[in-house]
Amino acid sequence: MSASPTSSTFPQTARYLGPHGTDDTMEVTVVLRRRGTPPEPAQWPTRHAPSRTSFGERFGADPADVEHLRGFARDHGLQETDCQMHRRSMRLRGSISALQKAFGVELGRYETPDGRQFTGCQHAPQPSQALGPHVIAVLGLDQRPVAKPHFRRAKQPASQSFTPLQVGQLYQYPDGTDGSGQTIALIELGGGYQSDDLSTYFSSLQLTTPTVVDVAVSGGSNQPGGDADAEVLLDIEVAGALANSAKIAVYFAPNTDQGFYEAISQAAHDTTNQPSVMSISWGGPENNWSTQSFDAMQSALEDAVALGVTVIAAAGDDGSSDGVTDNQPHVDFPASSQYVLACGGTRLQASGTTIKSETVWNETASNNGATGGGVSAQVAKPDWQSGITLPAGTNGRGVPDVAGDADPASGYAVRVDGQDTVIGGTSAVAPLWAALIARCNQSLGSPLGDVHAAIYQIGTAAFHDITSGNNGDFKASKGWDACTGWGSPNGTKLLTALQGLQKQA
Known part of the structure; x- marks a missing residue:
């Protein structure tokens, strides 16, 4: 509701x-x-x-x-x-x-x-x-841009950067899985990629280039050459590295309410590519959406999760304000939808294959972003969040649900328009989680669909709990918080817990 x-x-x-x-x-x-x-x-594992x-x-x-x-x-x-x-x-x-x-x-x-x-x-x-x-x-009558990509380039050289494979290793993605048999849908509202970038990048990781297909939506197309290329390539390279055998279907649409709605709806109902996971790295503050646009998007997302598609979205890169200048907290949509697994961001420090520290991503002091998070003013608190404590004075859907490395100072080594670079932002966390869900789907033999209830039942047992830092108005704490949700994943423990729930059903 x-x-x-x-x-x-x-x-x-x-x-x-x-x-x-x-x-x-x-x-x-x-x-x-x-x-x-x-x-x-x-809803995993009880409703098909x-x-x-x-x-x-x-x-x-x-x-x-x-x-x-x-x-x-x-x-x-x-x-x-x-x-x-x-x-x-x-x-x-x-x-x-x-x-x-x-x-x-x-x-x-x-x-x-x-x-x-x-x-x-x-x-x-x-x-x-x-x-x-x-x-x-x-x-489609109002064609103003409705969303922005949630990626950040480091303003200074990254203190420590990672390939997606290294992040997957730190987060202990489950062995013996590579996304085989799965399709990951990527929603893109601008930009594009060149095939040469993909072949060069995946070869550098000693991986085969995954199968990538373009889907044109409402006149959108793969059009490389602009700033949004960083978003498109970040999404493909993170998802494709960590779920290398999955098909990547990229839905290119104009950055309008019409284009965004059509991309989600077409991906959800796509009988050709049949995605089981959808990753969205674009969004905007809840109060920027008209009633009609918001309701249409919600209906498309409702279709997606009813069809067994796990929808994942970035929680934003502008801290608890979500970039709104009224000195009030705001959350990003569509991440704030109850149908979406919302992804917050962390700063990750590692030694070899071991995590040394992980804190809330907040580089606002250097004007380099911070993870979104807070409580929705539009979406009611879902039943599966009944066991968490929301920040005082709030009573809506808490955001985010989960997190992962997003600080550009500990960002991802990727290739964009012929250049090797380092990029962060919660945009990276959505495809990171999409790859993990695809690998879990592969192992479980069934799509997870709406995984919220399962994740909130599992709780901290399958996560690195982030207890240090803030995103402005909200502080990290033990258990769920409005900066990083339950925290970053331990992929192997998460898969084991999901298998346990499957046996109990």
Whole structure:
């Protein structure tokens, strides 16, 4: 259950450039309500996922709602370009004039302070009363960027850096596993990679280059050459090194609410690649999301975990404020979703194959970031968090659930656009955990799906408990805390504990 964020999150710093040409055309995604009752998460080890082919019949769009929307589209001169009933989405194309009348908005051209221009509307779409009950969201009218990648480059040379393999060894990833038979979905809202970088990098680790496939979403594509390449390559190289035999499916989408929603939804329902794990290293503060965008994202994430996909997301790199300047704590979304395994960050120091120390990542004094974490203002405290103590005065979903090395001062040796470099950030922790979940899935012979209840039952027994440091407003403590969750993993102990729960079920 979740409360809704504010209905309008239009960036006040955006400069209005003028009205949008009414003869131009745009394409929007309309997200429909689901038929029947919401699906239950495929919760390890007691609840199994329905097949992707049967899911739509039980939890997809109601055919009557689809026909109602088609009538609405015809009445407003909009063209249906695609309909995915199992995903509850219909794409409609029309002129700016027709879209403005249909959804009660006034579209304009805007520019952000960093020079990016976009089409936007100053309030959320308002479908007519006749359409409203049938629809969760209309996405794509406001095309401002909704998320940023959560990676950090060290401002000074890293005091100690690691290859992903070294981090996996320090965290005792289980022997005899390599992700065989699994597909890891990576959600990317910009950037790209060159195959030469991958072959050079994995050869340097004495590994074969994993199978990497690109999936184009809503006009997105593999487009290397920009800052976001660091995110894409970090994700592929960390996940591919630690789950070297898994397939890596990279879903490239535009950085808009429409693109983000479509990428998650398409990955969850992908019958070709069939991912069992989804890694998301992009996000934004909860209060930056409109009600419709937030609800649409939640519905896509709900689908994913019901289909047995473990969804993992970075908790952010701006400490307890999540980069918001109102002097209040904030958490990052989609990491704050109850359907997502949220990943915080640590600073890791090692000697050989032994961890010497591990503390909360907080380099704000040198303007080099800190792990996100805190308590959601939008998502209620889930049942599986009933046994933890939240920070005083809070009563929402606690973030993060788990953690891993993220400090750029103890970052990851990777290759980006032909250059060897060191990168940190909670962006690295999401694919780190995705690889571990893929290896556990391989050993268990079944996807973990929603692993929250199991992890909160296992608790500190399978983790390196982080008890030193803070992320601003919140301090590390024994057991779960709002900086690093349960801590960083001991992969072998985690797999053993999951196997124990499987035997008890």
